[in-house]
Amino acid sequence: MEAKYYQKLHDRSVQCELCPHQCIISEGRQGKCRVRTNAKGTLQADNYQAIASVHLDPVEKKPLYHFYPGREVLSLGTVGCNFKCSCCQNFEISQVGVDGFAHFLSYSFDQLVQMAQDKPGNLGIAYTYNEPAVWFEFITQLAPRIQAVGLKNILVSNGYIMPKPLEELLACADAFNIDLKVFDEGIHHSFTGGELAYVKHTLKRIVAAERHLEITHLVIPGINDRMENFQAMIQWIGDSLGDTVPLHLSRYFPRYKAKNETTPVDLLLEMAEYARRYLKFVYVGNAVLDSFQDTYCPGCGTLVIQRSGYRIQLEQLSTRGTCLHCGHQIAVCS
Numbered sequence: 001m002e003a004k005y006y007q008k009l010h011d012r013s014v015q016c017e018l019c020p021h022q023c024i025i026s027e028g029r030q031g032k033c034r035v036r037t038n039a040k041g042t043l044q045a046d047n048y049q050a051i052a053s054v055h056l057d058p059v060e061k062k063p064l065y066h067f068y069p070g071r072e073v074l075s076l077g078t079v080g081c082n083f084k085c086s087c088c089q090n091f092e093i094s095q096v097g098v099d100g101f102a103h104f105l106s107y108s109f110d111q112l113v114q115m116a117q118d119k120p121g122n123l124g125i126a127y128t129y130n131e132p133a134v135w136f137e138f139i140t141q142l143a144p145r146i147q148a149v150g151l152k153n154i155l156v157s158n159g160y161i162m163p164k165p166l167e168e169l170l171a172c173a174d175a176f177n178i179d180l181k182v183f184d185e186g187i188h189h190s191f192t193g194g195e196l197a198y199v200k201h202t203l204k205r206i207v208a209a210e211r212h213l214e215i216t217h218l219v220i221p222g223i224n225d226r227m228e229n230f231q232a233m234i235q236w237i238g239d240s241l242g243d244t245v246p247l248h249l250s251r252y253f254p255r256y257k258a259k260n261e262t263t264p265v266d267l268l269l270e271m272a273e274y275a276r277r278y279l280k281f282v283y284v285g286n287a288v289l290d291s292f293q294d295t296y297c298p299g300c301g302t303l304v305i306q307r308s309g310y311r312i313q314l315e316q317l318s319t320r321g322t323c324l325h326c327g328h329q330i331a332v333c334s
């Protein structure tokens, strides 16, 4: 499949314009994401319709806590990513190209739409596990078909994409969980290989386009545990995105190349306490702290959603997503 955003340069090299890396790729070579190849002077999207994972997951697992709580979503992933995080949970698929994965599944768009419709109670499709931005051609062809049958599209992303293709994704996406990794331009660049400013732009555009947004922040000792950076991030989220954007603080465990110590629970709790001064919905994940998974109404303090793992109880939530006690809007439900 020929890639959409690129230009041809001299000597049959090309420049990809999908993400801010703007890779210049000579003939026969790949971009940093490993899934866009210059084949005889044209840029090919190697992972188009190459599905590496298919699972029916709780929407809470994305994580999205305020988007149709309690529902499941058919979740798809492929290979490739435009970041290089040393702690990547899914490095087996994110840090390889199509040659590095042996068990791709192949479904037509019609089959995927049918699968999404056939799963009882399924919310739609989540593009997740690896980075969906580098699956651009596939998503922008499947997602409108999913919406056409009344289902939703969810992107779980690092937000690293150029403004123009982002607008195309916004036109066919309903909800995002964006991983905001480090709130310091220099550390962000050394940790991910990408620039924080583009991620911030993506976050602002999602809010301006009125798509549902939740943010994940994995707290990694030695990378992003400095309180002054964290405090600046929380204030920026509150000021630039609004205080109702749910924030998921997540505990890190050593994985892949990362050897940093596991996040101390006390640090997560200190961060959560600070974040709650500015944001109405702050959660702590991966830490077996069930009470930090629950949702309380910011209007009256009533427990509205109780969570235990991925099991939820809608204690005081109306079908319209409002608090049954005071009417405050809590979640998207219908």
Ligand code: SF4
Residues within 6 Å of the ligand: 016, 017, 018, 019, 020, 021, 022, 023, 030, 031, 032, 033, 034, 035, 036, 082, 134
């Ligand atoms: S999408 Fe891939 S090839 Fe294109 S600019 Fe980004 S990393 Fe480079």
Ligand code: SF4
Residues within 6 Å of the ligand: 081, 082, 083, 084, 085, 087, 088, 089, 090, 091, 094, 129, 130, 131, 158
């Ligand atoms: S952005 Fe996500 S998928 Fe990509 S390397 Fe980082 S953690 Fe892995």
